[in-house]
Amino acid sequence: MLFKKINKPGSIKLPPADDSLSFFEEFKRASESYWQTVTLEKEIYGYQIQPGSKWKEGLSDSDLIKFESIMGFSFPVPLKNFYKVMNGLDRPGIDISGDKPAFESKFYSFPDDLDLIAEMIEWIYNRNKISHNEIIKSGISRIFPVFAHRFIMIDVPENPILSMWGNDIIYWADNVSQLLIKDVFKHEINSKDYQKLTLSQPKVKFWLDKG
Numbered sequence: 001m002l003f004k005k006i007n008k009p010g011s012i013k014l015p016p017a018d019d020s021l022s023f024f025e026e027f028k029r030a031s032e033s034y035w036q037t038v039t040l041e042k043e044i045y046g047y048q049i050q051p052g053s054k055w056k057e058g059l060s061d062s063d064l065i066k067f068e069s070i071m072g073f074s075f076p077v078p079l080k081n082f083y084k085v086m087n088g089l090d091r092p093g094i095d096i097s098g099d100k101p102a103f104e105s106k107f108y109s110f111p112d113d114l115d116l117i118a119e120m121i122e123w124i125y126n127r128n129k130i131s132h133n134e135i136i137k138s139g140i141s142r143i144f145p146v147f148a149h150r151f152i153m154i155d156v157p158e159n160p161i162l163s164m165w166g167n168d169i170i171y172w173a174d175n176v177s178q179l180l181i182k183d184v185f186k187h188e189i190n191s192k193d194y195q196k197l198t199l200s201q202p203k204v205k206f207w208l209d210k211g
Helices: 021-035 061-071 077-085 114-127 132-138 176-185 191-195
Strands: 055-057 086-089 093-095 102-104 143-147 150-153 161-165 168-173
Touching: 021 055, 021 077, 021 176, 061 077, 077 086, 077 143, 077 176, 114 143, 143 161, 143 176, 150 176, 161 176, 168 176
Parallel strands: none
Antiparallel strands: 055 086, 093 102, 143 150, 150 161, 161 168
């Protein structure tokens, strides 16, 4: 469990998870309010979002163009909308499982986390024994990390999310909005609503079908 349960399940209400600007704006408000009330779990291994975290201001159109240029591809609308509203957190994730705290970004910010974004993508390519050129040549979707090791499929219609830990890859969410709900509010929504978050699982060439 990432956070101690503060709210009664189902008490957090959000608009439809449709990757719209209005969804992200409401999610930003709800998540910042939520993080004001949580405490770190001492038994958790790995990075947790720090209590009191707030979102950085979203990116301007010109910053988005710079971001896309550095990445080498145009962002799909869901990713653009996400970054227009919020651009990473003002505090890194914290791991308190060791002798002393360790810190690393959970949500990736432009331009602060460009090196980390590149490292994450290259790690996945290397572990799956494929290069950037092979991906382009074979029509395999490019990938981009949105949160920790959750990656959006840049070239798959509807832009679903896969959880990619090296070559351990599973379908995670239908879109960015569902990803945010699952990884931030998963203990604060009704279990039936949680199960409904992933409804469609489109085919994803190579990443889910290596044949």
